[in-house]
Amino acid sequence: MLVTNDYIYLVGYIQRNPRNYKVWVRVRLDGRLDTHFGKRGFITDMGPGFHVGAGNFHAVALHGNLKLLGAGSSPNQRFVAHATLESIDKDGGKDPDFNDGELVVTTIGLGSIWFDCAIQSDGRIVTCGKTGPEIEEMLVGRYLPSGRLDTGFGDHEGWTQFRLKDEVDNPVLALDSNDDVVVAGRYFDDLSAIPFVFRLKG
Known part of the structure; x- marks a missing residue:
């Protein structure tokens, strides 16, 4: 909700x-x-090449000049989820300044999902989510305002990832006054849910 x-x-x-x-x-x-707004208040769009269902938005943020950014996932034809960003204007129209108005689909590992997003003071987009065969890999990514991955972030691919002991569960993020990224969530250890929090600089 925004x-x-x-x-x-x-x-x-x-x-x-x-x-x-x-x-x-x-x-x-x-x-x-x-x-x-849209069709009777709703806009649904699976995007080109992603029509098999199971698409979902998990977060929304305001960016640029009152534009809306949705973060989540979309599946390919083999039902593998890929981390997804989409930007529209406040009235529901395509945002031509963000990936030419098209969905940004980022393939990371065997499947990936963005669960949250925030906008840094310079307009860069920070995301967090999960990946891995048992979704045990924590993900943090960063994109330029245009929707391109910021290859100066993380391992020079636009994201950083690391393994937790078991399944990562719905992480969230926030930015501090220095634009550092603070991520919180929980992972599962056998039958227990273990909370975590960490901060990434810059």
């Missing part, structure tokens, strides 16, 4: 068996659905 001076924006998915479709929703501040 609350602005004028509207409330929601992201997630709509389930239409057997598929899920990523969705944007705009609600007025009084709680009424804004039917002037």
